[in-house]
Amino acid sequence: MSYTIKDVAKEANVSIATVSRILNGQAGYSEKTKIKVMKVIEELGYSPNAVARGLINKRTHTIGVLFPKLSSSLVTDLLDGIEKAANDNGSSVIVCHTESNGKKTMNYLQLLIEKRVDGIVFASEVLKEEYYQYVKKAKVPIVLLSTESYAFPVPYVKVNDFHAAYTAAKYLIDKGHTEIGMISGNKEDIVAGKPRIDGFRKAMADSRIVCEERNIVNSSGFGFRDGIVGLPKLIEQFPSVTAIFAASDEIAMGVLSSAYQQGIKVPEELSVIGFDNLDLAEMTIPPLTTIGQPLVKMGEVAAQILFKIFETGEIPESRIMPHKVVERLSVKERA
Amino acid sequence: MSYTIKDVAKEANVSIATVSRILNGQAGYSEKTKIKVMKVIEELGYSPNAVARGLINKRTHTIGVLFPKLSSSLVTDLLDGIEKAANDNGSSVIVCHTESNGKKTMNYLQLLIEKRVDGIVFASEVLKEEYYQYVKKAKVPIVLLSTESYAFPVPYVKVNDFHAAYTAAKYLIDKGHTEIGMISGNKEDIVAGKPRIDGFRKAMADSRIVCEERNIVNSSGFGFRDGIVGLPKLIEQFPSVTAIFAASDEIAMGVLSSAYQQGIKVPEELSVIGFDNLDLAEMTIPPLTTIGQPLVKMGEVAAQILFKIFETGEIPESRIMPHKVVERLSVKERA
DNA sequence: TATATTGAAGTAAACGTTTACGTAAAAACG
DNA sequence: CGTTTTTACGTAAACGTTTACTTCAATATA
Numbered sequence: 037m038s039y040t041i042k043d044v045a046k047e048a049n050v051s052i053a054t055v056s057r058i059l060n061g062q063a064g065y066s067e068k069t070k071i072k073v074m075k076v077i078e079e080l081g082y083s084p085n086a087v088a089r090g091l092i093n094k095r096t097h098t099i100g101v102l103f104p105k106l107s108s109s110l111v112t113d114l115l116d117g118i119e120k121a122a123n124d125n126g127s128s129v130i131v132c133h134t135e136s137n138g139k140k141t142m143n144y145l146q147l148l149i150e151k152r153v154d155g156i157v158f159a160s161e162v163l164k165e166e167y168y169q170y171v172k173k174a175k176v177p178i179v180l181l182s183t184e185s186y187a188f189p190v191p192y193v194k195v196n197d198f199h200a201a202y203t204a205a206k207y208l209i210d211k212g213h214t215e216i217g218m219i220s221g222n223k224e225d226i227v228a229g230k231p232r233i234d235g236f237r238k239a240m241a242d243s244r245i246v247c248e249e250r251n252i253v254n255s256s257g258f259g260f261r262d263g264i265v266g267l268p269k270l271i272e273q274f275p276s277v278t279a280i281f282a283a284s285d286e287i288a289m290g291v292l293s294s295a296y297q298q299g300i301k302v303p304e305e306l307s308v309i310g311f312d313n314l315d316l317a318e319m320t321i322p323p324l325t326t327i328g329q330p331l332v333k334m335g336e337v338a339a340q341i342l343f344k345i346f347e348t349g350e351i352p353e354s355r356i357m358p359h360k361v362v363e364r365l366s367v368k369e370r371a
Numbered sequence: 372m373s374y375t376i377k378d379v380a381k382e383a384n385v386s387i388a389t390v391s392r393i394l395n396g397q398a399g400y401s402e403k404t405k406i407k408v409m410k411v412i413e414e415l416g417y418s419p420n421a422v423a424r425g426l427i428n429k430r431t432h433t434i435g436v437l438f439p440k441l442s443s444s445l446v447t448d449l450l451d452g453i454e455k456a457a458n459d460n461g462s463s464v465i466v467c468h469t470e471s472n473g474k475k476t477m478n479y480l481q482l483l484i485e486k487r488v489d490g491i492v493f494a495s496e497v498l499k500e501e502y503y504q505y506v507k508k509a510k511v512p513i514v515l516l517s518t519e520s521y522a523f524p525v526p527y528v529k530v531n532d533f534h535a536a537y538t539a540a541k542y543l544i545d546k547g548h549t550e551i552g553m554i555s556g557n558k559e560d561i562v563a564g565k566p567r568i569d570g571f572r573k574a575m576a577d578s579r580i581v582c583e584e585r586n587i588v589n590s591s592g593f594g595f596r597d598g599i600v601g602l603p604k605l606i607e608q609f610p611s612v613t614a615i616f617a618a619s620d621e622i623a624m625g626v627l628s629s630a631y632q633q634g635i636k637v638p639e640e641l642s643v644i645g646f647d648n649l650d651l652a653e654m655t656i657p658p659l660t661t662i663g664q665p666l667v668k669m670g671e672v673a674a675q676i677l678f679k680i681f682e683t684g685e686i687p688e689s690r691i692m693p694h695k696v697v698e699r700l701s702v703k704e705r706a
Numbered sequence: 707t708a709t710a711t712t713g714a715a716g717t718a719a720a721c722g723t724t725t726a727c728g729t730a731a732a733a734a735c736g
Numbered sequence: 737c738g739t740t741t742t743t744a745c746g747t748a749a750a751c752g753t754t755t756a757c758t759t760c761a762a763t764a765t766a
Contacts, residue, residue, distance in 0.1 A: 042752080051716045051717075084485055092754050106450055109447070128467070130465055131454060147463060289654045290654070296657075376723065386745070388748095391723070397725090400745070423724090424722080426751050427722085427725085427750070429751080
């Protein structure tokens with residue numbers, strides 16, 4: 037097919053060992069032969085076979101990434117960061133799209149392990165026992181991104197959702213709001229759903245604002261639709277609401293759209309704060325005030341943790357990334 | 372490290388050839404030994420080494436994808452489709468993020484070729500001669516996605532941008548508009564910029580509507596900012612405008628935001644049609660009428676073309692995917 | 707000058723598979 | 737029952753590298 041190291045060796049009248057040494061900068065050859073060999077490589081257009089290298093070196097310079105879905109700008113930013121860090125470390129990334137499906141996830145894990153990826157980033161989803169045991173048995177390093185495991189000792193990279201939600205609610209309170217509602221995403225989601233609700237509740241409690249059932253609408257997911265249907269529901273059960281904490285930017289966009297349809301002015305009549313700071317948060321009308329997660333950075337850090345593990349063999353600590361409120365125009369001080 | 376086929380063979384008292392045959396369903400063993408071997412595999416938790424397989428089979432079951440940027444929902448949808456089709460065909464995908472940088476692109480191509488990917492999807496960017504020659508020399512199948520090459524015989528998958536833009540303009544015209552402007556994206560972009568402008572012009576001409584300099588604002592890219600700055604510019608040079616064709620949904624969102632800031636009501640005072648039908652097009656205020664590209668499907672088709680090439684060795688024809696107008700609420704019939 | 711050291715290479719084994727080829731026993735056939 | 741065919745394996749080479757060991761000449765050292 038294409039040329040091999042043998043072809044190069046033959047053409048240059050040296051042994052394959054010499055070619056290999058030159059290619060890997062390993063000492064043991066003269067400048068003259070190097071030049072000769074490089075010339076042959078150039079002429080032939082020889083490209084070293086990374087598969088063969090991987091076989092003998094037991095290192096593929098490839099990492100695998102598992103996402104529940106691809107078409108979400110949250111995931112995209114994470115991937116962006118991962119890819120960046122991987123590339124900086126001379127590795128490539130294989131993306132897998134699990135659709136939050138247990139069987140698919142297992143298949144992907146199997147695939148990645150058979151391909152002998154150096155490590156795995158598991159993103160935005162809960163690490164089931166089955167998954168954990170499988171990669172543990174295969175001894176492949178794994179790091180969690182934008183998720184966390186309470187049951188297993190796996191390093192993770194994420195923001196503190198409890199704290200971030202607290203910050204969001206507190207921000208609204210500091211703006212003079214007292215009639216504050218939340219549209220929460222899935223409360224069964226123990227890693228991103230529940231903590232945000234708890235953080236919201238805690239902020240309310242700390243400010244001595246009563247927070248009951250009616251303050252919170254639990255939706256099934258974190259999507260646009262959840263915001264669209266969430267707002268009318270919230271208004272129905274809590275008509276005096278003046279400010280809303282949406283558990284994701286997509287929910288917030290749904291709220292914005294729903295408010296617009298109902299003729300509710302944001303932020304004049306209703307303030308809205310989101311969560312994530314997706315790219316589209318600055319494109320909404322009005323531009324969305326939100327809790328920013330450093331998504332790209334988080335992806336980078338997750339990948340870097342993997343590389344650290346390759347180097348040292350030790351498992352580093354998890355990283356809680358800082359969140360911040362990104363002030364735009366969807367929240368107004370209450371008179 | 373982990374178990375090999377030899378360990379399995381020894382443990383099961385058979386030769387490695389037999390294990391291999393069982394693993395690949397190759398005939399040449401009895402049911403009894405199969406059961407015995409499978410049991411050993413199960414016990415050991417043996418995982419076949421795809422790297423070794425790749426070396427001997429000259430097939431890695433991996434394809435590479437090059438994107439100019441990752442954080443764009445356009446690219447994400449394409450990737451989604453590619454990944455889906457790849458997975459259906461037992462392959463994985465390596466993503467590369469070129470940032471439209473020639474050097475980075477060449478590095479990625481080199482990387483992918485060294486890793487011996489079975490094929491490459493080159494997306495949303497123009498295929499430079501240097502790129503083409505390099506992958507051609509390596510004899511790696513390549514397919515273009517959402518882009519096209521006039522100079523080289525490379526199969527592509529995309530919509531007909533000229534025709535799609537024509538459709539957009541015609542749609543506005545059919546709604547009774549005659550004062551129609553365009554915010555065009557980069558007109559130097561010969562594959563997506565220029566054809567859309569030409570399509571727009573043609574539709575205007577065919578309807579005997581004069582279309583001059585002032586009808587079109589050329590921006591440098593296809594992003595939100597371009598819409599934000601584009602609208603004021605367009606209004607200044609063409610104050611009577613009642614409808615706008617934005618060359619991308621992101622531009623359209625910029626237009627929407629800019630219009631909102633200036634107190635221009637969409638669609639009452641100004642109609643806007645976009646291009647792409649990104650996920651976020653339905654989340655805008657008002658929901659965006661746009662030209663839909665079947666992005667996920669396009670990704671799938673691109674990958675399938677690659678698999679077809681692997682099978683047949685022949686290069687299939689390019690595919691022009693159908694576009695359609697997705698009617699939402701940002702365009703209004705003119706009184 | 708005799709010996710030790712260094713430098714520049716080559717040889718061959720190993721990585722974990724697949725597969726062409728060989729072989730012995732079992733089955734089928736006449 | 738003798739011969740042919742089939743079945744069920746085993747042996748060993750190959751895939752394209754890296755690298756531990758060798759080797760041989762040139763240089764440094766005593």
